[in-house]
Amino acid sequence: MTPDIRPLIAGNWKMNGTRAELDQIKAIADGVKTPLSQQVDTLLCPPITLLYVATALCDDSPLLVGAQDCHHKVCGAHTGDISAEMIADCFGTHVIVGHSERRGDHAETDHLVRAKAEAAHAADLVAIVCVGETLDERDAYQTLDVLKRQIFNSVPADANAQNTVIAYEPVWAIGTGLTPTRGDIEVAHAFMRAELVELMGREGAGVRILYGGSVKPANASEILGIDNVDGVLVGGASLKAEDFLAIYAACEPHVVKAA
Numbered sequence: 001m002t003p004d005i006r007p008l009i010a011g012n013w014k015m016n017g018t019r020a021e022l023d024q025i026k027a028i029a030d031g032v033k034t035p036l037s038q039q040v041d042t043l044l045c046p047p048i049t050l051l052y053v054a055t056a057l058c059d060d061s062p063l064l065v066g067a068q069d070c071h072h073k074v075c076g077a078h079t080g081d082i083s084a085e086m087i088a089d090c091f092g093t094h095v096i097v098g099h100s101e102r103r104g105d106h107a108e109t110d111h112l113v114r115a116k117a118e119a120a121h122a123a124d125l126v127a128i129v130c131v132g133e134t135l136d137e138r139d140a141y142q143t144l145d146v147l148k149r150q151i152f153n154s155v156p157a158d159a160n161a162q163n164t165v166i167a168y169e170p171v172w173a174i175g176t177g178l179t180p181t182r183g184d185i186e187v188a189h190a191f192m193r194a195e196l197v198e199l200m201g202r203e204g205a206g207v208r209i210l211y212g213g214s215v216k217p218a219n220a221s222e223i224l225g226i227d228n229v230d231g232v233l234v235g236g237a238s239l240k241a242e243d244f245l246a247i248y249a250a251c252e253p254h255v256v257k258a259a
């Protein structure tokens with residue numbers, strides 16, 4: 001972790017979850033009501049169909065609720081899309097933009113991702129901007145070049161430490177059970193920290209940089225202990241309250257050490 005940066009444990013449910021799983025959201029909302037919540041932020045991004053009900057369930061909980069994507073425009077003829085303003089209207093606080101599944105499935109470019117982050121900021125949402133290399137790019141030793149390009153082209157000019165979070169998610173690590181080595185995560189996060197400082201000046205030193213890709217209760221503590229890892233973005237393991245809460249609890253020794 002980075003001293004003085006409040007960590008964020010975020011869950012991305014992707015296209016999973018119906019009303020039958022609201023009990024898991026309730027269990028997470030109740031489970032994060034511990035003293036650790038004074039030092040660690042938690043966020044869940046369920047499918048948009050559950051967003052409004054989820055925010056109501058979290059009314060008396062520190063658990064924040066967000067969305068997984070937004071359109072870059074405020075409103076208009078965009079069938080099936082959701083605007084940042086609509087997310088805010090349902091009391092969502094964050095929105096993930098540029099997830100590799102969106103970049104891949106919907107051919108989203110860095111420039112579109114930046115426009116979505118700008119739309120998020122205009123609606124007073126925190127944008128979680130995802131970056132990360134594919135396996136081919138990794139094998140070609142292009143990881144840092146990809147991160148540099150994605151950060152410079154996807155992070156908007158109005159980004160600051162309050163309205164923007166970066167999530168480093170190597171595409172090959174998502175949902176595969178594979179993770180980079182500790183050393184690889186350390187190098188990537190230190191590189192991104194330096195790039196953010198180059199881009200945003202001192203403000204970049206305070207931006208949260210999450211790691212995402214096959215984070216589980218078993219590896220969370222090791223990953224959270226790496227320098228410049230200011231939390232995690234969790235896919236599969238966020239679907240079960242027990243696993244999400246175990247990852248949240250894994251922050252404890254690290255925040256105690258940082259205090």
Ligand code: PEP
Nearest residue numbers: 174175212213214235236
């Ligand atoms: C994700 O897609 O954001 C993710 C990190 O997925 P998983 O944890 O399942 O690898």
